[in-house]
Amino acid sequence: MIRKTALLTGIAGAFLFAAPVLAQDAATQTEPAPAEAAPAQPQSLTLNPGATVKSADGSELGKLVGARNGANGQELTVRGADGVVRPVPVAGIRQEGSDIVVNASLSDFQSAAPIEGEAPAATPPVDSNEPTEPTDPTDPDAAAPTPDKPHA
Template identity: 70%
Template sequence: MNRKTALLTGIAGAFLIAAPALAQDATTPQTPEPASAEAAAAQPQSLTLSPGATVKSADGSEIGKLVGVQNGAGGQELTVRTADGQVHPAPLAGIRQDGADIVINATLADVEAAAPIASPNAAQPTPDAEPAPPADAPH
């Protein structure tokens, strides 16, 4: 009787292990398709943010050239060099890509109204400046 119980237990275990694999239907897609165009638009899109790319407003007017992205007081924001040569923060609201250009929901006036960002090169010491001696160096 022990052999019969062991055999039936083994067969029942094999069915329990194989049941999920047998229950799958190979004809159904494994990734769900968006139900509508609205659902497809709500999915995140991929952006390529390359320094030097043209940043435009939603109406198509040029704001400036992309410098990069930074963490500002309100979260992440673009850094854009405007025609006057200054770098300003620009909001990420409504960001999208139009070919190689980046389009945001802000105007040139909105971007220029934000305080300019100090150039990262201005904070670096000049090459001919002497470095300060280490604090633990003898005097």
């Protein structure tokens, strides 16, 4: 019986001796240090051509045409309200609903050089009751209709 008591007392003493060390290890494992916090998960973006591209202040830059690797790295190609396609850097890009928000301001976008090879958007026809027809500038009869001249 004395052997059992001595053995159990020795084991209990060993646990009491090791308890502070075990408690420190458990606290270190459950609470990561702020500098060792889990890395942020990469944000998932859905870049659909035609999506609205806005600046961080909420100004609409235009509609997304696509993306490319430009001279300054990756960039979006955006068709502005004037129909010209310009690059926008992807740094700081995020998505808000179906809109894409970038760090570039409206003035930054408008001052960017147009992308060569991208044709401006075709202007929609004027809404009228009469269809518009292309005219030949060398044809004198192709001038705009006048009140004394009926139009076909």
